[in-house]
Amino acid sequence: MLSSVLRSKRAIQVNIQIMRVFTKMRKLIIDHDDLRLEVQELRQQSDDRFQIVFETLDKLLAIDENPKQKIGF
8 A cells, every 4th residue: 555655666566566466366267166265265264264263352341231320428
């Protein structure tokens, strides 16, 4: 992101290289079914793991705390 904001020649070259790498990665994933399936599986695993985290957080937030008794006046 920073390389797209900066205006130096080096930053421009870095930004171009980053775009080329992402383009090559996308082409590799499209061309290789097994790699594409692996990426989908990893995405599903991470979604499942995060789903568990979010469910646990929801449960923790839903727990009603008993009001504490005041001490003193």
